[in-house]
Amino acid sequence: xxxxxxxxxxxxxxxxxxxxxxxxxxxxxxxxxxxxxxxxxxxxxxxxxxxxxxxxxxxxxxxxxxxxxxxxxxxxxxxxxxxxxxxxxxxxxxxxxxxxxxxxxxxxxxxxxxxxxxxxxxxxxxxxxxxxxxxxxxxxxxxxxxxxxxxxxxxxxxxxxxxxxxxxxxxxxxxxxxxxxxxxxxxxxxxxxxxxxxxxxxxxxxxxxxxxxxxxxxxxxxxxxxxxxxxxxxxxxxxxxxxxxxxxxxxxxxxxxxxxxxxxxxxxxxxxxxxxxxxxxxxxxxxxxxxxxxxxxxxxxxxxxxxxxxxxxxxxxxxxxxxxxxxxxxxxxxxxxxxxxxxxxxxxxxxxxxxxxxxxxxxxxxxxxxxxxxxxxx
Amino acid sequence: xxxxxxxxxxxxxxxxxxxxxxxxxxxxxxxxxxxxxxxxxxxxxxxxxxxxxxxxxxxxxxxxxxxxxxxxxxxxxxxxxxxxxxxxxxxxxxxxxxxxxxxxxxxxxxxxxxxxxxxxxxxxxxxxxxxxxxxxxxxxxxxxxxxxxxxxxxxxxxxxxxxxxxxxxxxxxxxxxxxxxxxxxxxxxxxxxxxxxxxxxxxxxxxxxxxxxxxxxxxxxxxxxxxxxxxxxxxxxx
Ligand SMILES: [Cu+2]
Numbered sequence: 001x002x003x004x005x006x007x008x009x010x011x012x013x014x015x016x017x018x019x020x021x022x023x024x025x026x027x028x029x030x031x032x033x034x035x036x037x038x039x040x041x042x043x044x045x046x047x048x049x050x051x052x053x054x055x056x057x058x059x060x061x062x063x064x065x066x067x068x069x070x071x072x073x074x075x076x077x078x079x080x081x082x083x084x085x086x087x088x089x090x091x092x093x094x095x096x097x098x099x100x101x102x103x104x105x106x107x108x109x110x111x112x113x114x115x116x117x118x119x120x121x122x123x124x125x126x127x128x129x130x131x132x133x134x135x136x137x138x139x140x141x142x143x144x145x146x147x148x149x150x151x152x153x154x155x156x157x158x159x160x161x162x163x164x165x166x167x168x169x170x171x172x173x174x175x176x177x178x179x180x181x182x183x184x185x186x187x188x189x190x191x192x193x194x195x196x197x198x199x200x201x202x203x204x205x206x207x208x209x210x211x212x213x214x215x216x217x218x219x220x221x222x223x224x225x226x227x228x229x230x231x232x233x234x235x236x237x238x239x240x241x242x243x244x245x246x247x248x249x250x251x252x253x254x255x256x257x258x259x260x261x262x263x264x265x266x267x268x269x270x271x272x273x274x275x276x277x278x279x280x281x282x283x284x285x286x287x288x289x290x291x292x293x294x295x296x297x298x299x300x301x302x303x304x305x306x307x308x309x310x311x312x313x314x315x316x317x318x319x320x321x322x323x324x325x326x327x328x329x330x331x332x333x334x335x336x337x338x339x340x341x342x343x344x345x346x347x348x349x350x351x352x353x354x355x356x357x358x359x360x361x362x363x364x365x366x367x368x369x370x371x372x373x374x375x376x377x378x
Numbered sequence: 379x380x381x382x383x384x385x386x387x388x389x390x391x392x393x394x395x396x397x398x399x400x401x402x403x404x405x406x407x408x409x410x411x412x413x414x415x416x417x418x419x420x421x422x423x424x425x426x427x428x429x430x431x432x433x434x435x436x437x438x439x440x441x442x443x444x445x446x447x448x449x450x451x452x453x454x455x456x457x458x459x460x461x462x463x464x465x466x467x468x469x470x471x472x473x474x475x476x477x478x479x480x481x482x483x484x485x486x487x488x489x490x491x492x493x494x495x496x497x498x499x500x501x502x503x504x505x506x507x508x509x510x511x512x513x514x515x516x517x518x519x520x521x522x523x524x525x526x527x528x529x530x531x532x533x534x535x536x537x538x539x540x541x542x543x544x545x546x547x548x549x550x551x552x553x554x555x556x557x558x559x560x561x562x563x564x565x566x567x568x569x570x571x572x573x574x575x576x577x578x579x580x581x582x583x584x585x586x587x588x589x590x591x592x593x594x595x596x597x598x599x600x601x602x603x604x605x606x607x608x609x610x611x612x613x614x615x616x
Contacts (some may be wrong), residue, residue: 062550064548065547066510067545069510069512069522069524075508082508085431086430086508087430087433087545088548089508089548104414104475147514163594249614253419258424258550258551259446259551377598
C-alpha cells in the first residue's frame with residue numbers, strides 16, 4: 001500500500017517554488033526573464049502580505065481598531081500629527097499605510113501578470129487577488145466607520161488571510177517549477193484520493209479555526225478563560241448564571257497587567273470553541289501528515305510543507321497557551337495570529353502541490369484534468 | 379374692626395395651615411444610603427500603565443490606579459449609579475444645564491455619571507494628545523469621533539439606557555459609563571459608597587443600582603415625609 005512512487009518522477013519536481021537559484025535570473029533582460037521575475041515579485045508580495053497580516057493582527061491585539069475614528073483619512077489628515085508616538089494610533093495608521101502599499105503592489109502584480117503571463121487562468125487568478133485586496137480595504141474601512149460591527153471585523157480577518165493565501169498561490173503558480181511540471185505526467189497513486197481529501201479537510205479545519213479565533217478576538221473573548229488546560233478548573237466550563245457571577249468576581253483578583261472585562265457565558269463559549277478547534281486542527285494536521293509520510297515519503301514537494309505545517313502547529317499551540325497565560329499580551333497574541341496565517345498559507349500551498357503532482361490511479365480510464373471519480377472509494 | 383381683624387387672622391392661620399398640610403403631603407423627600415461590598419477581600423487596584431502614549435505618562439507625577447472597582451475602607455463602593463427605576467409618573471423638564479465628561483490626564487472625569495434624556499452632554503478634552511470618544515450605546519445611537527486637540531463637542535441622547543460605555547481606543551485604559559434616565563432623580567455613590575437622591579415626591583418606588591463590574595441590584599422603598607436614609611445595596615457576593 002505505501003510508497004507507490006515510481007522512477008518516472010523527475011528529480012526537479014519536488015522542489016517547491018520559494019527556493020530558486022538566486023542570482024541568475026535577475027541579470028537577464030526583462031522580457032526574457034519575466035516569468036521568473038514575476039515569480040520573485042509574487043514571493044516578495046506574499047512576504048509583505050504576511051507583514052500586513054501581522055500589522056492587522058497587532059491592531060486587534062492592542063484593541064486599536066477604532067483609535068483612528070475616521071476613514072479613509074486619519075483624524076482628517078493623510079498623516080495625523082504625532083501618530084508615530086502613540087502606540088495604538090501607530091498600530092492602526094501604520095496598518096493602513098502598509099495596506100496601501102500592498103494594494104499598490106497587488107495592482108502591480110495584476111498589471112505585470114496581464115502583460116507577461118500566457119496562461120489565462122493565472123491572469124484570472126491575479127485579477128481575483130487584486131479584487132480581494134480592494135474588497136478587503138473597503139471592509140476594513142467599514143469596520144472603522146461602523147464601530148467594529150462584528151460581521152465586518154470578522155470578514156476582514158478572514159479575507160485578510162485568504163488574500164495572504166492568494167498571494168502564496170500566485171507565487172506558486174508563477175514559479176518555473178510549476179510551469180515545468182506541466183510537462184511531466186502526474187504521479188499516479190492509489191492514495192491520491194485520500195491525500196486530496198486530507199488536504200481539503202486540513203484547509204477547511206484551519207479556516208474554521210481562523211473563524212473561531214476571529215470571533216473570539218472581536219468579541220473581546222480572548223481573556224474569557226484565563227487558565228489552561230482547564231477552563232476555570234473544569235474540563236467543560238460552567239456557564240450558568242451563578243457560575244458566571246462567581247467567575248467575574250474571581251477575575252477581579254487575577255494578577256493581570258490590565259483590567260479584565262466582565263465575561264458572559266457566550267464569551268466563555270466562543271473562547272472554549274477555539275480551544276476545541278485546536279484539537280480539530282491537530283487531528284487534521286496529524287492525518288494529513290500521516291497520509292503524506294506513509295504514501296509519499298520521497299516526494300519532497302509534499303513532505304517539506306507537511307513537516308513545516310506540523311512544526312508550525314506545535315509552535316502555534318504553545319503560542320496559544322502563552323497567549324492565554326499572559327492575559328493576551330499583545331505581541332504574543334499577534335505572534336499567534338501570524339503563525340496561524342502561516343499554517344493556513346502552508347496548508348494551501350501543500351494542497352496546491354498535492355493536487356498538482358499526485359493523481360488518483362485512473363484504473364484503465366484516463367481521467368483528464370485530475371478530476372477523480374473514485375475519490376470516495378479511496 | 380376687631381372682629382374682622384380676628385377673622386382675618388383666623389383665615390390666615392387656616393390658610394397657612396392648609397398650605398403647610400398640602401406641602402407635607404406633596405413633600406419632597408430624600409433617599410439616601412450606600413453601596414456596600416460584601417465580598418471577603420477588597421479587590422486590589424491595578425496600576426494604569428500609560429507608556430503607550432508618552433504624552434499621557436508625562437501628565438502624571440504619581441501612579442494612576444484603575445477605577446473599575448473602588449472599595450473604600452468602610453467597604454463602600456464608589457461609582458455605583460443609583461436611580462429611580464419605577465414608580466414615577468409624569469414628565470420631567472430637561473435641565474438647561476449641560477452634563478459634562480472631560481478627558482483629562484488621559485482619564486475620564488467623571489468615570490460614572492448620569493444624564494437626562496435630551497440633556498446636552500459636553501464632551502471636553504483638556505489633553506494635548508489624540509483621543510477618540512467611542513460611545514458603545516446599545517439602545518441609543520453609537521458614535522466614535524476623534525478629539526485630537528483640546529475642545530468641546532456636544533451630544534444628547536434620546537432614550538433611557540443604563541451603563542453606556544465610553545471608551546478611548548487610543549488609550550485602552552480609558553473608559554467611562556453614562557446612564558441616561560428620564561427623570562432628575564439619580565445619584566452616583568461617592569468615595570465612601572454613599573448616595574443621596576434629593577427631592578423625590580412621596581410614594582413607592584423601585585430604586586435601581588448599577589455597577590460596571592458588579593452589575594444590577596434593586597430595592598423597593600416607600601418614601602414618606604422623612605424620606606429614606608438607610609437604603610443599602612450589596613454587591614460582591616458571599
Ligand atoms: Cu484617549
